Amino acid sequence: MEGILGILILIADIYAIIKILQSSASGLKKLIWVLVVLLLPVIGLIVWFFAGPGRAGR
Numbered sequence: 001m002e003g004i005l006g007i008l009i010l011i012a013d014i015y016a017i018i019k020i021l022q023s024s025a026s027g028l029k030k031l032i033w034v035l036v037v038l039l040l041p042v043i044g045l046i047v048w049f050f051a052g053p054g055r056a057g058r
Contacts, residue, residue: 020052
């Protein structure tokens with residue numbers, strides 16, 4: 001069961017990184033967000049979902 005959860009988190013992290021790189025944020029902000037998602041896979045993903053680049057208008 002842990003393997004499936006790990007794969008789901010990996011897929012979600014890859015999705016987040018792709019969306020970060022496609023965002024209109026500056027290069028430095030993109031780099032910081034990608035590092036946060038890579039270094040803190042679960043927490044970084046949650047923080048990106050609620051506060052990531054492109055979320056200011058929501």
